[in-house]
Amino acid sequence: MPQTARQWLEHIRALELPERVRIMNVCGGHERSITMAGLRGALPDNLELIPGPGCPVCVCPEEDVYTAIQLALREQVTLVAFGDMLRVPVNVPKSEARSLDQARARGGDVRPIASPTEAVRIAEADPQRPVVFFAAGFETTTAPVAGMVAEGIPDNLSILLSGRLTWPAVAMLLDSEAPGFDALVAPGHVATVMGPEEWEFVTERHHIPAAVAGFSPDSLLAATYSVLRQLQEERPFLDNCYPELVRPGGNPAAKSCLEQTMRVGDATWRGIGTIPDSGFHLRPEYAAHDARVLFPGYADEGRKRAGEMPPGCDCARVVLGKLYPTDCRLYGKACTPRNPVGPCMVSDEGACRIWWSAGARP
Ligand code: SF4
Incomplete structure (x- = not known):
């Protein structure tokens, strides 16, 4: 061998x-x-x-990013999210905040975190202030969020969950x-x-x-x-071909936390649309920590934006493997890591960003 x-x-x-x-x-x-x-x-x-x-940030629907931006700007909350999410742009007029980074520049209390435990620490540090954890990710990121919720989280911490399962996209x-x-x-x-x-x-x-x-x-x-x-x-x-870590049945503890706190249901993927049974949703028992329940108006407002992509952005086709990053007409021209048009150029897991970092030029 x-x-x-x-x-x-x-x-x-x-x-x-x-x-x-x-x-x-x-x-x-x-x-x-x-x-x-x-x-x-x-x-x-x-x-x-x-x-x-393969990039959870790239498929996180515009409606969720928009909701997170609006919560950060219009409510007295601290909005925490994994670093990559802060630069993901949404398609709004220039006069509005286009990303969580821009929401922060306009006075929103937006903080990058590296792990769910940081969200807990931030909530514990100021129990009077609502903290919303915008948790976007695939199974590997969502499982620790489920573990955190299963263990019990501070009363002032809620989750804006945007967890996705990988295999339904491949099935589609x-x-x-x-x-x-x-x-x-x-x-x-x-x-x-x-x-x-x-x-x-x-x-x-x-x-x-x-x-x-x-x-x-x-x-x-x-x-x-x-x-x-x-x-x-x-x-x-x-x-x-990864037997060192991949075992039959996976990780029972992680799966049990997911099962306890979340249900699987239909979910929107950015630019792609709804994929059946591809999203994690907090179970009703955890409604007191569900930002979509606590701030329903924002979720409804955000839902109207389902699936929107910036004009000319081919991220959805890149994500589905229909187009290589360099085939997008904005690649390296209007869209660069410094000025990303689509999420695939923002995230370290986005194909456009990876190809750009490796020196691929149009
Ligand atoms: Fe989207 Fe930019 Fe990639 Fe084009 S180059 S697919 S706009 S991220």
């Missing part, structure tokens, strides 16, 4: 491959490792590695007429939490090869080799 990235590359090059093979990944961490390690250039030309829906693509990929590299961190079994539908229902990968080039190449062999042998099965 190969051990190093170089050995895996040799094994891949030795395979007889079809004219074109498109392999999608659904994890910003995977896309970052692939791009930064230069794996695209090292692999045979007929292999395409396509970044898919696979159910469409043109999924756009021939094999899938499944996300290692998500599988660590939820279990690799979530991805079995890819091989069993759609007969598309799939392998769970870690984040090092050798793990990603092992998964690439696995799906190529599956294609060659016409024998798709879900391969676990």
Whole structure:
């Protein structure tokens, strides 16, 4: 069995491959490792590695970002969010705050945090002041939020939850007429939490090869080799190429916290629309900590903005793997990390930002 990235590359090059093979990944961490390690250039030309829906900040609906901005500006609350979310722009007239960063510049008490425990600490430090935690993320980020809520949180802390499940977006693509990929590299961190079994539908229902990968080039190449062999042998099965951390059943404690505090239901993805059973929602028992219940007017106002994208922004197509970042006509021109037009150029997990950081120019 190969051990190093170089050995895996040799094994891949030795395979007889079809004219074109498109392999999608659904994890910003995977896309970052692939791009930064230069794996695209090292692999045979007929292999395409396509970044898919792997950036939670990119798919967070405009309505939720807008709601968070309005809460920060119009209510006497402290708004806390993971750092990336602060720069995500919404499509409003220039006279209004376009991001949480701009809301802060206009006097809103907006603070970046790195973990849910920081939100608790900020709420405990000033028990009289409402604190709203804008919690956007996939399963890996939402599970610690669920753990925090399950443990019990201060009375003055509420959650504006925008948690998403990864696999329904892939299911939606696979159910469409043109999924756009021939094999899938499944996300290692998500599988660590939820279990690799979530991805079995890819091989069993759609007969598309799939392998769970870690984040090092050798793990990603092992998964690439696995799906190529599956294609060659016409024998798709879900391969676990990240056994060090991904175990059958996932993390029972994390899943139990998610189950206790949240239910799964339909959810909006920015620029994409509603995907069935793809969102985490706080259970009614936790209504006292649900910002959508505590500030209903804002949520309703925000909902009118469902799905809006900035004019000319192709983020939704980039997120769905229909377009490479450099194919967006704004890439590197109107849209750069300094002046991002869409969320894919903001987040460290966004494909546009990753490609730009690696030096890809239009
Ligand atoms: Fe969106 Fe900017 Fe990327 Fe275009 S270059 S898809 S506008 S983030």
